[in-house]
Amino acid sequence: MFKFVSMRLLQSIVVMLVVGLIAFALFRFVGDPINNMVGQDTTLEEREALTESLGLNDPFIVQYGRFVSNAVQGDFGMSYRLRQPVSGLIAERFPATLELSLVSAVLALVLGVPMGIYTALKPKSLFSRSFMTISLMGVSLPTFLIGILLILFFGVTLRWLPTFGRGEVVELGWWSTGFLTASGLKSIILPAITLAVFQMTLIVRLVRAEMLEVLRTDYIKFAHARGLSPRLINFSIALRNTLVPVITIIGLQVGSIIAFAIITESVFQWPGMGLLFIQAVSEVDIPVMAAYLLLIAFVFVVINLIVDILYFVVDPRLRVQN
Amino acid sequence: MSKELLDIKDLVVEFPSRHGDVTAAKDVNLSVSAGEILGVVGESGAGKSTIGNAVVGLLERPGRVGGGEVFLEGEQIIGKSQAEMRKIRGKRVGMIFQDPLTSLNPLETIASQLMGTIQTHLDLSDAEARERAIDLLDQVGIPDPSARVDHYPHQFSGGMRQRVVIALALCAEPDVILADEPTTALDVSIQAQILDLLKKLVREKGVGMIIITHDMGVIAEVADRVAVMYRGVVVETGPTAKILGNPDHPYSRSLISAVPRPDVRLHRFPVVESIEAAGECKELDLNTHWLGKARDFGKSDGPLLKVDNLEMIFKSGGMFGGGKSEVRAVDNVSFDIRDGECFGIVGESGSGKSTIARLVTSIYKVAGGSINFAGTDLTKIKKRRELNVHRRQMQMIFQDPFSSVNSRMKVRDIIAEPIRFHKLTSSDTETRQIVDDLLDHVGLGAKAAVKFPHEFSGGQRQRISIARALATRPRFLICDEPTSALDVSIQAQILNLLKDLQEELGLTMMFISHDLPVIRQMCDRVGVMSKGKMVEIADTEELFKAPQHEYSKHLISLMPSYSGLMDRDAGQAEAS
Numbered sequence: 001m002f003k004f005v006s007m008r009l010l011q012s013i014v015v016m017l018v019v020g021l022i023a024f025a026l027f028r029f030v031g032d033p034i035n036n037m038v039g040q041d042t043t044l045e046e047r048e049a050l051t052e053s054l055g056l057n058d059p060f061i062v063q064y065g066r067f068v069s070n071a072v073q074g075d076f077g078m079s080y081r082l083r084q085p086v087s088g089l090i091a092e093r094f095p096a097t098l099e100l101s102l103v104s105a106v107l108a109l110v111l112g113v114p115m116g117i118y119t120a121l122k123p124k125s126l127f128s129r130s131f132m133t134i135s136l137m138g139v140s141l142p143t144f145l146i147g148i149l150l151i152l153f154f155g156v157t158l159r160w161l162p163t164f165g166r167g168e169v170v171e172l173g174w175w176s177t178g179f180l181t182a183s184g185l186k187s188i189i190l191p192a193i194t195l196a197v198f199q200m201t202l203i204v205r206l207v208r209a210e211m212l213e214v215l216r217t218d219y220i221k222f223a224h225a226r227g228l229s230p231r232l233i234n235f236s237i238a239l240r241n242t243l244v245p246v247i248t249i250i251g252l253q254v255g256s257i258i259a260f261a262i263i264t265e266s267v268f269q270w271p272g273m274g275l276l277f278i279q280a281v282s283e284v285d286i287p288v289m290a291a292y293l294l295l296i297a298f299v300f301v302v303i304n305l306i307v308d309i310l311y312f313v314v315d316p317r318l319r320v321q322n
Numbered sequence: 323m324s325k326e327l328l329d330i331k332d333l334v335v336e337f338p339s340r341h342g343d344v345t346a347a348k349d350v351n352l353s354v355s356a357g358e359i360l361g362v363v364g365e366s367g368a369g370k371s372t373i374g375n376a377v378v379g380l381l382e383r384p385g386r387v388g389g390g391e392v393f394l395e396g397e398q399i400i401g402k403s404q405a406e407m408r409k410i411r412g413k414r415v416g417m418i419f420q421d422p423l424t425s426l427n428p429l430e431t432i433a434s435q436l437m438g439t440i441q442t443h444l445d446l447s448d449a450e451a452r453e454r455a456i457d458l459l460d461q462v463g464i465p466d467p468s469a470r471v472d473h474y475p476h477q478f479s480g481g482m483r484q485r486v487v488i489a490l491a492l493c494a495e496p497d498v499i500l501a502d503e504p505t506t507a508l509d510v511s512i513q514a515q516i517l518d519l520l521k522k523l524v525r526e527k528g529v530g531m532i533i534i535t536h537d538m539g540v541i542a543e544v545a546d547r548v549a550v551m552y553r554g555v556v557v558e559t560g561p562t563a564k565i566l567g568n569p570d571h572p573y574s575r576s577l578i579s580a581v582p583r584p585d586v587r588l589h590r591f592p593v594v595e596s597i598e599a600a601g602e603c604k605e606l607d608l609n610t611h612w613l614g615k616a617r618d619f620g621k622s623d624g625p626l627l628k629v630d631n632l633e634m635i636f637k638s639g640g641m642f643g644g645g646k647s648e649v650r651a652v653d654n655v656s657f658d659i660r661d662g663e664c665f666g667i668v669g670e671s672g673s674g675k676s677t678i679a680r681l682v683t684s685i686y687k688v689a690g691g692s693i694n695f696a697g698t699d700l701t702k703i704k705k706r707r708e709l710n711v712h713r714r715q716m717q718m719i720f721q722d723p724f725s726s727v728n729s730r731m732k733v734r735d736i737i738a739e740p741i742r743f744h745k746l747t748s749s750d751t752e753t754r755q756i757v758d759d760l761l762d763h764v765g766l767g768a769k770a771a772v773k774f775p776h777e778f779s780g781g782q783r784q785r786i787s788i789a790r791a792l793a794t795r796p797r798f799l800i801c802d803e804p805t806s807a808l809d810v811s812i813q814a815q816i817l818n819l820l821k822d823l824q825e826e827l828g829l830t831m832m833f834i835s836h837d838l839p840v841i842r843q844m845c846d847r848v849g850v851m852s853k854g855k856m857v858e859i860a861d862t863e864e865l866f867k868a869p870q871h872e873y874s875k876h877l878i879s880l881m882p883s884y885s886g887l888m889d890r891d892a893g894q895a896e897a898s
Contacts (some may be wrong), residue, residue, distance in 0.1 A: 218424040224380055225419075226439045226490060227412030236438075237427050244429075316474040317428060 008308050012301045017068070019297035023290035024067045028060070076291035081283045086291045089276060094295075095175050096166055097265070097272035101258040103192040108199035109250065115200075116207025117242075120215065121234055131204070138201035147194040147267035154190060162187045164269035191268040195261055199253050206249055210242045217241075244315055251307035252300075259296045326393075327530040328377070328415075328498045329353040333390035333400075335369070335376045335554075346372040346385065347554045354498065354530035359521070361545030361562065362534045365577070365809035366780075369554040370534045374500040376400075378415050379407040395497065413443040416491035420503035422483035426475035432459070432486055433471040436493060443494035458489040463519060481512035488519065492527075499524075499531045505540060509670040510836065510880045517544050536809060538581045539882030542566055550574045580814040582839035584881050587863065590821065591814035591843065612747075612756050613763070613795060613827070625658035626696055626798060626830050627682065632656065633690035634677050634854075651677045653854035654691075659798075664824065664831040666845030666862065668838060668877070673851040675834045679800050682832070683718055684709055695798070714744045717791035721803035723783035727775045733786055734771035737761070740794045760789040764819060781812035788819065792827075799824075800832045805840065817844060838881045842866055850874045 034047055034056070051057055055066065070076070076086035119128040155163035167183030169176040178184025214220065215238055223233045262274030269275075273292065280288035312318055335347040347369040354360040362370050375381045377392050379402070392400045399410060411417070419425045427435060436455035440446060446454065452471070459467035462485040475483055484504065491499055501520065505513040521544050524531050533545060541548055541562065548565040550558045550573065558571040569575050579592040634652035652674045659665040667675050680686045682693055684700055693700045695712055703709045717740075720726035727736055737757045747753045758768035764785040766778075775783055784804060791799060801820065805813040817840065824831055833844050841848055841862065848865050850858045850873065858871040869875045 218419055218421060219427045221380065222417070222419055222425045222487070222490070223427070225378060225411055225417035226442070226493065227408045227410070228438060228442050229408065232438060232442070237430070240429050241427070315429060316431075317476045 004312060008305055012305060015301055016297060019294060020068055020071060023293045024064050026286050026290050071294060077287040079285055079288050081285040086287045090291055091174055093271060093273045093276050095177060096270060097258060097261055099178060100188060100191055100270060100272060101261055103188055104195035105254045105257055107192055107196040108203055112200040112203030113207055116204045117211060117239065120208045120211035135201040135204055138197050143194060143198060143263050144267050146197055147264055150190050150194055161190050166271055191264050191270055195257060195264045199257060203250060207242060207246055210246055211238060214238045214241045247307055247310050251303045255300045255303045258299050326353045326355050327395060329393040331391045333376060333392065334388035335372050335385060336388040337385045345554055350556050352549055354532055356528045356530055357524060358546050359524055359531045359533060359544050361541040361548045362532060362551060363541050363548060364551035365536055365811060368551040370551055371502050374502050374534055378411050378417060412439060413494040414496050416496035416499045418487055418491050418499065418501040418504045421507045422480055422487050425487050426483060428475055431472050431474055436490060439490055439493040458492055462489045481508055481515060484508060484516055497529055499529055501531060502534045514880045520544060542882050580810045582843050584839040584842060587842055591818050626661045627659040628694040630656045631691035632681060632688060634681055634686060635689045650854050655856045657849050657856060657859055659830055659832060662828055662830055663846045664833055664844055666841040666848040667834045667851055668841050668848055669851030670836060674854040675851050676802050679802050679834055683716060714794045715796050716798040716800065717794055717796040718800045719787050719791050719804045722807055723780045723787060727783055727786055729775050733773055736786060737790045737793050740790060744794055760792055764789045780808050781816060784816050798830045802834045806837065
């Protein structure tokens with residue numbers, strides 16, 4: 001177990017270094033950073049001085065080393081556009097994105113997994129059939145449309161829920177949370193649902209397909225032939241076997257919720273990283289883009305690590321190799 | 323005999339479909355008493371398994387019992403609710419399935435699976451259930467049961483897993499056990515052990531057992547009485563000696579006559595026509611036909627294939643995996659195959675038989691040794707194109723007729739592919755003509771060319787494979803378990819076809835099988851493989867009469883004897 005995890009950690013570090021290289025390459029190859037920082041009337045000497053002071057004349061490998069060591073300490077340089085430290089900008093917005101992602105991931109899981117099990121166990125029931133039909137819409141409707149429809153219905157027509165922003169937040173050290181105020185909680189409902197709909201339908205369909213597959217296996221048939229109760233067969237034997245492949249996909253999905261909440265954040269004016277990233281792209285704000293890239297890579301690496309460890313816990317076949 | 327434990331009366335099982343009901347079992351009457359083993363034998367699709375499933379109420383949808391009664395100790399159990407059936411399944415009727423590798427939940431320990439079943443049926447505490455679980459493992463012959471009970475299924479070998487499956491079926495001391503092909507997925511030596519175990523349990527515990535199988539050897543070994551099934555109908559029931567020795571029904575007769583004889587070598591297999599009649603094999607004049615041309619390979623001196631000190635090692639692990647391990651799949655194997663002979667390779671699974679076939683055809687790279695084919699060392703050839711010249715002369719027929727033909731290609735293209743690849747014809751019209759002739763020749767008929775593989779049965783697909791193998795005009799044919807996935811009657815047809823082709827075309831064959839009777843019927847000489855080593859090479863008849871090596875002796879002693887099998891001299895006379 002220890003060996004396995006440390007091996008995975010080592011691999012993760014390699015992955016992060018490679019992503020770091022790509023992020024760093026952005027500085028070198030996407031636009032000229034000096035041009036982005038100075039105005040039209042800067043003299044050549046001033047430009048030279050700036051280049052020198054930013055260390056852009058050093059060899060590639062030295063610059064990369066400096067970039068990595070700074071990044072490890074949480075220093076991603078200054079935003080070209082906002083002239084503020086990137087780490088500060090991200091720290092300001094990361095909690096918003098993470099809270100939104102977590103709520104919608106939990107929502108998708110809590111509704112999706114039981115629904116998947118139900119539709120697999122009772123594939124012929126009216127509820128299952130109508131749900132599968134509706135879920136097709138969930139998969140095919142674009143996220144922004146769902147968001148706009150929700151806003152229209154609950155925000156504009158019924159006026160039950162706020163349609164933009166995070167509401168009031170409470171500062172806990174550097175972390176700002178919307179979970180502790182009524183307006184914060186109300187504000188998160190609509191964007192979280194918007195973000196969760198697609199993930200949920202995906203999880204339902206995945207769990208259902210896997211479960212149907214498992215229910216056809218010999219060991220399930222043999223369990224029935226031994227007279228075990230359906231509850232034991234369905235939830236203890238079948239569900240656990242279903243989860244093995246489902247864990248991977250769910251892990252990746254949680255990662256992509258965090259990474260690609262951009263559209264939902266724009267629709268609901270959610271002050272998260274997605275908004276920051278879009279603005280950075282349109283302004284070629286490379287330090288922000290690089291930091292965002294690294295952060296998302298880090299999120300995926302961590303999730304993958306957790307998925308691998310979960311695999312280890314769920315599937316005994318992986319445990320015996322040593 | 324004591325009273326009947328399980329009595330099946332006029333059972334009808336139907337599968338409704340769009341084209342009306344399909345009757346899978348019709349008016350089936352079977353019964354089994356305490357301490358008795360009833361064998362139900364028949365070919366695939368005969369409805370054997372359906373009966374077992376119907377008895378315990380586990381018919382797969384949309385199947386249903388269309389009529390009849392099943393009495394378990396005098397009590398009618400057809401039509402009981404699922405909740406009531408659950409108290410019967412496992413507690414009073416135990417089941418054993420075919421494949422031990424898939425019958426156990428891979429994520430649970432043996433202890434947890436056994437205890438779950440025990441506590442479902444018996445009112446025992448955890449500690450008592452565990453004790454009983456260990457006791458059961460001991461009864462089915464698993465060594466060191468108190469430690470093994472906490473292991474997971476993947477930590478057991480196939481034979482041991484089947485013992486665990488049997489232990490699970492025995493959890494609540496059922497009165498009747500239904501064993502559906504309990505040894506089909508196992509090697510002969512393991513099969514013998516499992517059958518012994520089943521016999522012992524039946525005698526000791528006085529349960530009634532129904533063994534469903536396609537294998538006459540299993541029936542001969544364990545059954546007290548036999549029921550022969552054919553297309554959903556029990557055509558004949560009687561004591562084993564009677565059915566095997568002197569069956570009344572013509573189907574039973576032909577079925578038994580198709581079983582490869584372990585004792586005497588016949589020229590041809592008697593053929594059963596009642597299941598799947600083979601098409602007429604059209605004769606071709608090989609002197610003028612394309613297939614007969616370019617066969618003049620020139621007499622090579624010495625053997626056609628000469629294998630010396632062949633080595634193959636499989637490595638696993640490496641990179642980030644850590645612990646590397648090596649398996650010596652083929653360990654210093656030498657043999658040669660003479661021009662025109664059929665050389666058999668026999669051994670249990672994992673002995674390296676198929677690996678040799680793959681090395682000879684250069685699918686795998688050798689780790690050491692040489693393979694001389696018609697005077698050229700194939701291991702020394704570096705260029706793919708040069709290798710293909712030799713590959714054209716050697717073709718392979720695989721075990722699984724379902725996965726060895728591309729299901730998205732038409733039969734014509736499947737067979738034409740090697741011709742096109744090796745550019746053996748000058749025009750597409752010629753290729754088509756050859757494909758049609760080949761299909762006629764293997765008994766499928768030229769009409770088969772425009773169909774897709776899924777329209778054919780296993781035996782017919784194997785004919786497609788044979789036609790494809792012949793399409794390059796090979797001189798050397800490697801058959802890797804060509805009939806082990808087929809029913810006996812189909813097996814007889816395919817083996818006859820191979821024999822005919824070998825004679826006609828003067829083919830040299832390497833015939834790989836785990837089935838000793840088949841080897842005896844097909845091969846001139848045999849090599850016996852065990853754990854990657856070839857322990858003995860001998861003329862077939864000598865090997866069967868006087869095996870030299872310990873392992874060969876062991877293997878041959880396990881061969882089903884079919885004592886008192888039907889006198890088949892009539893069939894022999896007809897054949898020769």
